[in-house]
Structures are given as structure tokens and as C-alpha cells.
Amino acid sequence: MGERELGLGGAEDDFHDRFAAELEVLAELEGSAAGSPRRERWAAAGRAGLTPEDAEAGGGRPGSRGGAGRRRLAAPSPGDAALPPTPRVKRPRLQVVRELNFRLEEPEEPEEPQGPDSPAGDITPPPSPEVPPELWPEGTLDAAADGSLLWAPGAAQNPVLRRPPVLEDYISVTSTAGSRAFLVLRADPVGTGVQTPFRDTWWRGQGQLDLLGVCFASLKEQVDSERRQQLLQEAYQLSDTLRSLRSEEVEEEVQLLGAPKEELVNSPDGSQHCLWVDEFAPQYYTELLSDDFTNRCLLKWLKLWDPVVFGRERPARKPRPSMDLARGGKEATISSKWKSHEQVLEDMLEADLDPSRRPRQKVALLCGPPGLGKTTLAHVIARHAGYSVVEMNASDDRSPEAFRTCIEAATQMESVLGAGGKPNCLVIDEIDGAPVAAINVLLNILDRKGPQDAESGGPGVPTSGGRRHRADGGLLMRPIICICNDQFMPSLRQLRQQAFLLHFPPILSSRLTQRLQEISLRQGMQADPGALAALCEKTDNDIRACINTLQFLHGRGRRELSVRAVQTTRVGLKDQRKGLFSVWQEIFQLPRAQRQRWAQDPSSAPHVLLLGDGHLDPGPRAAEAPLTTAAQRLHRILHVAASAGEHEKVVQGLFDNFLRLRLRDSSLGTVCTALDWLAFDDLLTCTAHHGQSFQLLRYLPFLPAAFHLLFASSHMPRIAYPSSQQEAQSRTSRTQNLIHTLVAGIAPAIRSRAAPQALVLDALCLILDILAPKLRPVSTQLYSTREKQQLASLVGTMLAYSLTYRQERLPDGQYIYRLEPNVEEVCRFPELPARKPLTYQAKQLIAHEIEMEKMRRAEALARVGDGPQVDRGPPGATAPLGGAGEKEAQPPTSHSQEEQWLEQRLERILKKAALEDQELWPPRQTWLSGA
Ligand SMILES: Nc1ncnc2c1ncn2[C@@H]1O[C@H](COP(=O)(O)OP(=O)(O)OP(=O)(O)O)[C@@H](O)[C@H]1O
Numbered sequence: 001m002g003e004r005e006l007g008l009g010g011a012e013d014d015f016h017d018r019f020a021a022e023l024e025v026l027a028e029l030e031g032s033a034a035g036s037p038r039r040e041r042w043a044a045a046g047r048a049g050l051t052p053e054d055a056e057a058g059g060g061r062p063g064s065r066g067g068a069g070r071r072r073l074a075a076p077s078p079g080d081a082a083l084p085p086t087p088r089v090k091r092p093r094l095q096v097v098r099e100l101n102f103r104l105e106e107p108e109e110p111e112e113p114q115g116p117d118s119p120a121g122d123i124t125p126p127p128s129p130e131v132p133p134e135l136w137p138e139g140t141l142d143a144a145a146d147g148s149l150l151w152a153p154g155a156a157q158n159p160v161l162r163r164p165p166v167l168e169d170y171i172s173v174t175s176t177a178g179s180r181a182f183l184v185l186r187a188d189p190v191g192t193g194v195q196t197p198f199r200d201t202w203w204r205g206q207g208q209l210d211l212l213g214v215c216f217a218s219l220k221e222q223v224d225s226e227r228r229q230q231l232l233q234e235a236y237q238l239s240d241t242l243r244s245l246r247s248e249e250v251e252e253e254v255q256l257l258g259a260p261k262e263e264l265v266n267s268p269d270g271s272q273h274c275l276w277v278d279e280f281a282p283q284y285y286t287e288l289l290s291d292d293f294t295n296r297c298l299l300k301w302l303k304l305w306d307p308v309v310f311g312r313e314r315p316a317r318k319p320r321p322s323m324d325l326a327r328g329g330k331e332a333t334i335s336s337k338w339k340s341h342e343q344v345l346e347d348m349l350e351a352d353l354d355p356s357r358r359p360r361q362k363v364a365l366l367c368g369p370p371g372l373g374k375t376t377l378a379h380v381i382a383r384h385a386g387y388s389v390v391e392m393n394a395s396d397d398r399s400p401e402a403f404r405t406c407i408e409a410a411t412q413m414e415s416v417l418g419a420g421g422k423p424n425c426l427v428i429d430e431i432d433g434a435p436v437a438a439i440n441v442l443l444n445i446l447d448r449k450g451p452q453d454a455e456s457g458g459p460g461v462p463t464s465g466g467r468r469h470r471a472d473g474g475l476l477m478r479p480i481i482c483i484c485n486d487q488f489m490p491s492l493r494q495l496r497q498q499a500f501l502l503h504f505p506p507i508l509s510s511r512l513t514q515r516l517q518e519i520s521l522r523q524g525m526q527a528d529p530g531a532l533a534a535l536c537e538k539t540d541n542d543i544r545a546c547i548n549t550l551q552f553l554h555g556r557g558r559r560e561l562s563v564r565a566v567q568t569t570r571v572g573l574k575d576q577r578k579g580l581f582s583v584w585q586e587i588f589q590l591p592r593a594q595r596q597r598w599a600q601d602p603s604s605a606p607h608v609l610l611l612g613d614g615h616l617d618p619g620p621r622a623a624e625a626p627l628t629t630a631a632q633r634l635h636r637i638l639h640v641a642a643s644a645g646e647h648e649k650v651v652q653g654l655f656d657n658f659l660r661l662r663l664r665d666s667s668l669g670t671v672c673t674a675l676d677w678l679a680f681d682d683l684l685t686c687t688a689h690h691g692q693s694f695q696l697l698r699y700l701p702f703l704p705a706a707f708h709l710l711f712a713s714s715h716m717p718r719i720a721y722p723s724s725q726q727e728a729q730s731r732t733s734r735t736q737n738l739i740h741t742l743v744a745g746i747a748p749a750i751r752s753r754a755a756p757q758a759l760v761l762d763a764l765c766l767i768l769d770i771l772a773p774k775l776r777p778v779s780t781q782l783y784s785t786r787e788k789q790q791l792a793s794l795v796g797t798m799l800a801y802s803l804t805y806r807q808e809r810l811p812d813g814q815y816i817y818r819l820e821p822n823v824e825e826v827c828r829f830p831e832l833p834a835r836k837p838l839t840y841q842a843k844q845l846i847a848h849e850i851e852m853e854k855m856r857r858a859e860a861l862a863r864v865g866d867g868p869q870v871d872r873g874p875p876g877a878t879a880p881l882g883g884a885g886e887k888e889a890q891p892p893t894s895h896s897q898e899e900q901w902l903e904q905r906l907e908r909i910l911k912k913a914a915l916e917d918q919e920l921w922p923p924r925q926t927w928l929s930g931a
Contacts, residue, residue: 019163159184276551277544280519282376285384289515289543290377291505293342298366298377298481300349301500302385302425304359305479309423310386314353348500356475361500362446363480365431367487368504369582371542377504378427378481387425387479394482395433403438407445411478425479432484436491442482443494448475486579488721507543509536516546520561525554527561534566581719583644584653587637587708588661588717630709637708641701651681652722654707660718661711670710677706734825741821745802764827771798771819772836775845795849799857805847817843852902859905862912 161182164170169185282288288295306312354360366374375391382389390410397406410426431439487496487503513532520527527550539545549569553561644650658674665671681703688696739756746754754763773790776783783791798804805817817840828834838846 159186275548276519276523277547280515280522280547282373282380285380288373288377288380289507289511290373291507294502294504295377295381297345297349297502298364298381299385301359301361301364302381302387302479304349304353307353307357308477309479345500345502358476359500361498362476363442363482363495363499364502365487365492365496365499366481366483366502366504367485369506369540369542369579370485371539371544372504372507373543374483374504375427375429378483382425382427382479382481385425386422388422389427390424391427391429393429394438395430398433398435398438400435400437400441403434403441404445407442407480411445411476411480423478425481428480428482430484431482431495432486432489432492434491439491439495442480443498445474445476446498488580507541509533509541512536512541512543512546515543516550519547520550523550523554525550525559525561531561531563531566534563535561538566580644580646580649580653580721583640583650583704584657584719585717586640587650587654587704588657588711588713588719590712590714591633591636633708633712634705637705638701641704647700648685649722650704651678652725653719654678654704656722656724657717657719658707658711660720662713662715663711664713674707674710677703738821738823738826742801742803742823745821747800747802750800760826764823767797767801768824768827769836770794771803772834772838775838775842777839777841780845780849791846791849794846795853798846798850799853804850805843807844807847816840817847855902855905859909862909 161170161184162180164172164182165184171183171185172180173183174180285295285299304314307314348361351360366378368374379389379391392406392410394403397403407426407428410424428434428442482495482499484492486492487501513529513536516532516535517527517529520532532546535546535549539549549566550561553565553569558565641647641650655678659671663670681700684696684699688694739760743751743754743756743759771794773794775791776787780788780791803823804820806820808816808818810816824834
């Protein structure tokens, strides 16, 4: 400070001379020039970083810290405002500067009430208590100084100034050359020369308070990293424990088996090179696990190709003892009415070959769940029948071109003689994954007709497969076996109709268990039948899954298979989604294990769970066991229904089939409960979709579960694909169309009172009765007046409703007259006979009279339009039955006269219409010449 004073004292006069202009401005400012509006505007603008005009308009940023003090300073006093801007007595610079102190300290006190000039909306929070007032950034001040005369530009950043700063204390320094500089003094409350981090924190937060001092994000990060580390540690600990447990287990097993440790460690590695499913894949027909009937059917179908492929004649058929006779009397009558799938298949196999001596079904379609050995069956059977198998995967070769090339290469080209000179048999796997276009290619190939087909003449005896194939030019001469999981894929619809369809039934678990035992024995693995049966049940008798599980466990060093090991192992199934028929079957059939229990305890009928609580109460011992099993079944069906996906179709199948089951409940209580469930399902679906309450959809699988508990039995139900819904829909739309046609044709006067619903419910049935009066089967000439009137009124009524009779030819060649539009369909049950049927002649007569009446009306209309020029018809013609508007017309006396008269009328009407046309549309030449 001493230096400063020294400096100041020494050069005061010089200073005044050099900076006279600036000091004058300062003095002006000091002399309450705050009264000057311009000055105030500058100050406000400086505070908010606005232009003076902006400041004038909006008052700058309300509540900024520097603002309050500055505003107070700038408040004009009436006296000052009147003062002229005269030069003042020069005062020492420091004094000026001190008086120009803009009371920066004042805003530091947040409690201080705001001045009257403070904006009402000032909601700026007080500064953070952690930030000392001395460290408030000069940003606001600097901003205020920017462009203003009051501040030395860059004072905040550059402490060495050429002019003395206005607001801060400073030290002036004079160089030896006599030039002066001013050094700004800054307070340093934290430490000498140490830059405080708070300044940065303040600005980084862009006005945020950062009460914690550390950014929240970094705190979160810190917590996250700590948690991660903790998890990692836990994982390490777990893996250590597991490793130690496993090594203990292996050691135990080694001790049990007495095998040397090295051998155990090596054997899994060695076996990994070859999958057991491949190693133990069946090579011969006898090794197949699938159902014998299916195997035999496929083999028989392949044998049907022998005449064209191998040139062998088909062996003469032996008369088969009728299966019906072998069965019981009642069952025999049923089976004569309903043919089982097996019978249908056998009939197909017994059927004659087509004219080109090929089987009627050119392609066999094997369908069933995955992993049951369908592909294996096709390969083994084809080899067994003497073919060389060519396999293609329809999911891979999806394009129609690739499909065509593959099929033709295997069945049409020279390579029909495959490896070892054997003819090819094409196996198309996963055909349900092929697109419709590709399947159409296959269908086209199947549909190709040979010369024999075209002629339908006697069969030509082929000499050899190759020559015959060339002669037929593209005719399919080799068998094709298609394999799919889901036969109901829409793309397969047409193929299914043409194919020899073979459902692949589930493999018997006893056969599979036996095979698994063989395999495990050969691999040196001890597996008791119980454990293997559990494995089969768990995998739904999926051969692949069973063998893979065994290999997996073997690979992990297990030499003994226990039920617990099977239960605890997570077996990877290929595809758990079931087809619709399997879903329906599971719903209507008891699971196998359950069947035994069911037989033992018939009192625990599952429907009691749904029909009433009373049955569940008898006592814990009676209720507990069935409840547990029922709960298991419930969960299983819930799972099956939920994973099936097509809920609507599943429910339709249940609806169409549940009444065909053998119901044991004679009071039909189960049926009523089932109907209630169906109604509930409808309600649920409607509510979910109308109100978009999709959370309700989770309750939909409960309907199949309820049906299972109500109807499941040990019998294999005969399930039909549901069609009632579609039929009902098409019937509804047909009926609606009929009603619309009828209403549209009704005369306007009647139509106003014939709303479609009222018409259907109230009028149509009675109208049909009215339209069927008793008419004598004689000529109308012989009718009495009353009968004539009756006929006339009938014709009038039918015309009013735009009804008539049309002649139709039935497929058997018979002619009938049918009402048009056929509203009888709307209001009469098809099975019931018509109440008052009209004879063919009566309908013919009515139709004729309706046509006549129409013509008469048309002519009457034309006459009304033309007035007297219109020809009034033949002199003898009169209205036959007193039709409306035909008083003056003379009816023809005989039938031939009547026809003649009608023809003349028609001719005249047509001529008149032609004339009118000409008048309206003159010939083209006239137009052109006129133009
Ligand atoms: N009798 C059997 N003995 C041993 N393994 C068999 C037997 N039958 C089939 N396998 C094996 O089971 C596996 C599955 O058979 P396959 O591929 O024929 O089933 P799939 O029904 O065609 O299944 P996907 O529909 O998944 O193709 C094959 O690896 C096969 O080797």
C-alpha cells in the first residue's frame, strides 16, 4: 500500500493531465449521473450482458448478484436528474474510485430485503454457503464491464492494466522509461497464489450449485465400480467352490469304478469327436424305433414304385381277413361308418396304380415332432427298398429355382441311377420351412401327365427306368419323401391333399429305454431303467435329446445315471412348440403316468377341481394327492397352451371336439361348465381387445387347462380339425348378402318399414307362408275369379319384394325352380322340410306371371310418358289378372296370342328406345359435319 501511495503522490498532476478525459467521465458517473437514463441502461445492460435497448425493455436479468447493488446505485434522485453535466472540481482518483464503489458487498447478504426497484419475480437462490463471497466469479462483473466505460476491459483476466481499474484496488508501477502500468489487487482467502478449484466447479456446472462438491455422476460411477468388484469377488468364490466340489465328485467316481484317473480324463475328450447319435444311428430296418405300422406303410408305399423304377410287377394281392370281423360287434359297426387313419392308409396302399403305373400319391409326407427319427426312417427304408438316398433340406434351398434344380437333378436327369447303380429316392427334409413358390414347383412336377395319363389307355409295360423316363419327357419317375414337423403349415395345404400322409406317432418309451440301455452299456455307463425312463419322459421320447444327454453326462465323467441326475440336468430340446393336433391331444388325453393313478383312484376325478369345492374337502389325505397331480397337469397344460401360440385355433378345436368325446358325466355338468368357460373366454378376449387391456390375455391359457381337467381321459380321442367357425362365418356373410339384396329390391314404400332385422325376425317367415297359396294344377284359364285374384295378389306381393322363381339345373340333371333371392335359407333350417311346398308347375306359373306383370308395368310406364301416341296393343289384349295400371289393356285370349302380343309390344318398345337414342346421340357423321 505504501508503494501505491508513493506512486500516487509522485505522479498525481501528471495523471490528471494524461487522463483528464477519463476522469471527467468518472466524475460524471460519480456525480449521481445515475439519474441519466442512458447511464442506467448501460449499467443494466452490462449486468445482463444485454444491449441498452434490451435492458430498457426487459430490465436485464433479474436477481443477478451484481444487479441489485448496481440498480441501487443507479437509482435516480430527482435532484440529480436536474443537475447539468458541468465539469466538476477534480478530486483525487482514489476517492473517486471509492465513491464509485458499487457496493458489491451488499448482495452478499441474502437475508437483506430487496429494494423497491428489485424485480418482483426475483427467485434467484442465494449463493452456495460453501463458496466464500470473495470467490464469487467476476463473470457477472466482467460481463457488466464488457463494452462499458466503467470497466477496464480484460481487468479480470489481465491484472496488468494500462489504465487504473475502476472497481478494484491496484498498484501502479512505473517503468524506467516512464511508462505506467496498474496491477489489480485480488483477495486470496484460501492460500497465497493458489487457484481455487471452486471457480472451475462453478462454471462446469453452468450455474448448478453442486452442493456435494463432487459431481453426482462420478459418485454413481464409484458406487457401480464398487458393486462390480464385489460381484466379481463373489463369482470367483463360487467358481472356486464349484471346482473343488467337482474334483471331489470325480475323485469319488474314480474310486467307485476303480478306473485310473488318466483314463477318465482322456475318455471324454476322445468321445467328443463323434456324436453318439451318429455312432448309434440305425443302419437296418430292425434297428428302427418308430412305430411298426408307420415303418411298414412307408415301405409299402415305396414298393408301389417298383413297377416303374425296377420294372418289377406288383405281387398279386391276397384277400385280407376283414379287420371289422376280427373286432367286436359294436366296434365293427362304428368302424364301418368311420374309417380309421390306418384303414385309410391301407386302402390307399391297396388302390390301383395310375395309368403310368405309378402310385396315385406321388409323394409321401412324414410329419411329427422333432427328434423321433423321421429322417432316419426315410433313409433306412429307402435303402432297404433298394434306393440310393438323395437328401435336400427345404429350409436351406428355399428359392424355387434351387428347388426345381434339386428335384429334377435327383429324379429326372441321368443321375436317376445314383451311387452303386441304384435308383435315387429324394428325401426333402423340413419341407414346412419352404416357401409356397418352392412347394408349387414340387406340385407342378407331381402334376405332370404322361402319355398314358392323357390317353387313360392300357398301361405300357416299361422296360427300364431310364428309357421309360426319357419317353415320358419329364414325368416324375422316382419316389419323393417329404418330412415336416408341422403338417398344418399353410404352405403345405395343397401338398397334403396330394401326398401319402403319414403321422409319426410318439415312440414307445419302453423301446427307447431299451435302446438307451444298449447304448449306455456299450459306452460303459451304468443306467438303471428307471433313470432312463425318466429321461425319456423328460424329453418326450425324443431320441436325439436322450442320446445327447447321455453323452453329455458321460462326457462330464459320470459313469452312473441316476434319476436325480436326470432331473437336475437341463436337457436342451430342439423345438418345444407343438402342433395344434398335439396340443389338442394333450388337452384331451391324460398323461401316461397319470393314467395309472387315475385307474387306481377313480374317486379323484379331475373335474371335481372345477365343478365344486365340496369334492376337495373330504380330508387332507383324499384331497392332497390328486390336487398335487392335478396341479402338475394344470401347469403342464398352461405351458403347452401358452407356447402353442394360436389360442383362437386351439379354442376352436376344443369347441368342435369336446362333444365328440366319451363323456362320463350323464348329467352333462361338465359340458355346462365347459360352455361357461368358452363364454368366459369370449368375454375375456373381447374385453382385452376392445379396451386394449392386454394384461387380461395372460388368463387365456386357463381355458385349455380347464378343458383338460374336465375331459381328459386315457382314451386316444379322435380329433377333427375345427371348421365350424369358418362355416358359420361364411354362412353369416351369405345370409347378410341375401338380406341386403332383398332389402335393396323391395319397393320404396315398403322398404321404409322393413328394416333388415325386423324383416328377418318378424316378417320373412310369414311372407314365405303368404307366398305359398294353394294353386290348382290346371290352366289359369280354368281359374275362378277368386283364384285369379289370389294369383294376381301373389304376383303383386312377390314383385313388391322383388322376389321371383328361377329355373336351376341340379347336378343330377333335374330342373327345379328356386326362390330368388333365396330368403328361405335365411329363415328356415336346412334340415327341415318346407312347410307348404309348391309344386314345380305352380312355381313355373308364378314365375311366368311375374314376368308378364313386369312387362305390363313397363309398358304402362312407357304409355304414361308418351301419352296418346303409344300403341295400345292388339285389339283383343286385356289385362289378364287385373294388374295395376292395366285397366284398358285387353287380355290375350289364348297362349299363342298372348306370346304374339308380347313380342309385338317388345318390338315396339325396343324401336322406341332406339329412336330416343338416335335423338339423344346423333350419328357420328352428323356430329362431324356440324362441327
Ligand atoms: N433307432 C435309433 N437308434 C438310435 N438313434 C436313432 C434311432 N433313430 C434315430 N436316431 C437318431 O436320432 C437322431 C434324430 O433322428 P432324426 O433326425 O431322424 O429325427 P427327426 O424326427 O427327423 O428330427 P427332425 O425333425 O429334427 O429332423 C438322429 O441323429 C438319429 O441318428
